[in-house]
Amino acid sequence: MKLVQKDSKEIIWDQMSTSNRVKTGFPKLMLYLISFVCATYLIYTLKLLNTTPNATTSCDQQDFIFTSHNSLPNTTLQNPSPKSEKTQLKHIAFGIAASAKLWEKRQNYIRLWWNKEKQMKGIVWLDNPVKTHVSDSDNLPPVKISGDTSHFAYKNKQGHRSAIRISRIVSETLRIEGMEDVRWFVMGDDDTVFVTDNLVRVLNKYDHNQYWYIGSLSESHLQNIYFSYGMAYGGGGFAISYPLAKALEKMQDRCIQRYPGLYGSDDRMQACMAELGVPLTKEVGFHQYDVYGNLFGLLAAHPVTPLVSLHHLDVVEPIFPNVTRVEALKRLMQPMKIDSAGLIQQSICYDTLKGWTVSVSWGFAIQVFRGILSPREVEMPSRTFLNWYRRADYTAYAFNTRPVARNPCQKPFVFYMTKVRLNSTTNQTISEYARHRVPHPACKWKMIDPSNLDKVVVYKRPDPQLWDRSPRRNCCRVIESKRKGLVVDVGVCGDGEISEV
Numbered sequence: 001m002k003l004v005q006k007d008s009k010e011i012i013w014d015q016m017s018t019s020n021r022v023k024t025g026f027p028k029l030m031l032y033l034i035s036f037v038c039a040t041y042l043i044y045t046l047k048l049l050n051t052t053p054n055a056t057t058s059c060d061q062q063d064f065i066f067t068s069h070n071s072l073p074n075t076t077l078q079n080p081s082p083k084s085e086k087t088q089l090k091h092i093a094f095g096i097a098a099s100a101k102l103w104e105k106r107q108n109y110i111r112l113w114w115n116k117e118k119q120m121k122g123i124v125w126l127d128n129p130v131k132t133h134v135s136d137s138d139n140l141p142p143v144k145i146s147g148d149t150s151h152f153a154y155k156n157k158q159g160h161r162s163a164i165r166i167s168r169i170v171s172e173t174l175r176i177e178g179m180e181d182v183r184w185f186v187m188g189d190d191d192t193v194f195v196t197d198n199l200v201r202v203l204n205k206y207d208h209n210q211y212w213y214i215g216s217l218s219e220s221h222l223q224n225i226y227f228s229y230g231m232a233y234g235g236g237g238f239a240i241s242y243p244l245a246k247a248l249e250k251m252q253d254r255c256i257q258r259y260p261g262l263y264g265s266d267d268r269m270q271a272c273m274a275e276l277g278v279p280l281t282k283e284v285g286f287h288q289y290d291v292y293g294n295l296f297g298l299l300a301a302h303p304v305t306p307l308v309s310l311h312h313l314d315v316v317e318p319i320f321p322n323v324t325r326v327e328a329l330k331r332l333m334q335p336m337k338i339d340s341a342g343l344i345q346q347s348i349c350y351d352t353l354k355g356w357t358v359s360v361s362w363g364f365a366i367q368v369f370r371g372i373l374s375p376r377e378v379e380m381p382s383r384t385f386l387n388w389y390r391r392a393d394y395t396a397y398a399f400n401t402r403p404v405a406r407n408p409c410q411k412p413f414v415f416y417m418t419k420v421r422l423n424s425t426t427n428q429t430i431s432e433y434a435r436h437r438v439p440h441p442a443c444k445w446k447m448i449d450p451s452n453l454d455k456v457v458v459y460k461r462p463d464p465q466l467w468d469r470s471p472r473r474n475c476c477r478v479i480e481s482k483r484k485g486l487v488v489d490v491g492v493c494g495d496g497e498i499s500e501v
Helices: 002-049 053-067 103-113 162-167 169-174 196-203 221-226 242-257 265-276 296-300 325-338
Strands: 092-097 121-126 143-145 184-189 213-215 238-241 291-293 346-351 356-361 365-370 385-387 413-423 428-435 455-460 475-481 485-491
Touching: 092 169, 092 196, 103 325, 121 169, 162 169, 162 242, 162 265, 169 184, 169 242, 184 242, 196 238, 238 242, 242 265, 296 356, 296 365, 296 385, 325 413, 325 428, 346 485, 356 475, 356 485, 365 455, 413 455
Parallel strands: 092 121, 092 184, 121 143, 346 475, 455 485
Antiparallel strands: 184 238, 213 238, 291 385, 346 356, 356 365, 365 413, 413 428, 428 455, 475 485
16 A cells, blocks of 8 residues: 555656656747747848849749749739730731632732732732733732642542642641731632721731631521531631641641541631631621622622622622623722722611612612611612522521512612712712613502612711721711702711611
8 A cells, every 4th residue: 555655656756747847848949939930030031121123023933933832823923915016918918729720810800909019918829830920010919839739638529629729728828938927817719809908907806816717607508508607618718817827737737638528628627627626706798609690689788797808709790780790899999999997888768758768888889769668678688699509599598688579669779889089178988879770660659759860979988997896887868869869978877866767
């Protein structure tokens, strides 16, 4: 019993002595720790005080090291690049697909829109040499022969292997010297006419440093089904940004080998774009015009977007009557030079005194209808044209159309533009439209007959900033209505102004 008590006393004594040692050691440990922290803080403070203003970069790098675990290393920490100048015509390189057999005729289309004075960049790519040499004084781009494509497989029995050559035009144009300042590569055919100012306006909507594949579809619903609704049709033209063209050039030949069964060049391009993961951005001002006959219904009700291109000009009728195709396009160039932004843009208004509907397609044509037609009807293209597939009816278009009126009283009176000029004093364009003299069926409606009209005069101010605003049709007002003619004013809609009677 005594032994137990003795042992317990020793244990208690040992615990007390241990506790005293811990109590006396703990303040010393804390003192050492606090001293270390204070010394570190003092050194770091002195270092900051001795840092010069030029050392901010190293501080930023240190901050990046501390925060890199919690943020992406390549996003918001970089300073934004300064805003570059707007895209201009000098920043665009055209690749034009042409055929030696048709070159003598189709070079006349290119002359209409090509402008050497503006230092345009581009190459015409032919399949074979041509006899006619393009001189330095001629208003045409340089001509080159496409590279050999005989080693590529082509297995489409309905097509032609020239599609492989044409699909490589963007890549071959990229390799030409002098393309360093290019932002966009634009593809087109030798029977395509570009409105270059409007092309620049459209491309300025997009960042050329990103991957962009911009174009439009076919007018034929069946064409889009057979080929693709996600494909830019090459005849109407399409644009590819420089970085995307670089990426395409690196992989295109391998890509082409994987699609020997495709029909054309544009579906091969789209197949490669699909591999690159880049979808089509649609701009409906690029016009493939897979139609036959008269383009009047399409041009007179152009969508509210800049007119960028016209294709298949050898297939359709001349856009102005009683002249050749080239002469008709030359006439269209007159308003294009004065106010390209407003070219063929539709405006709808009413002659309330006579009960007429007036549709103005500026720089092209005017329609005067008996009676009141709603804007919803008038902005719909009338079926003056035929589908690309001759047996297909109006349901085979990729957009809404309206039938040509059967009622003789509803047949429009058409006035085609004859001349246009700019009054520099008032800064107004004055365009004149003469009546197209064709037989009109008798009408029994008891209202004033537009058949007495000889011409229509339209006043309009050029509006280069038209497409910098949200899309909207211009408004028109009949300001003078005489027996032999109309005077119409076209301009930006006022506050609360709408097309109504």
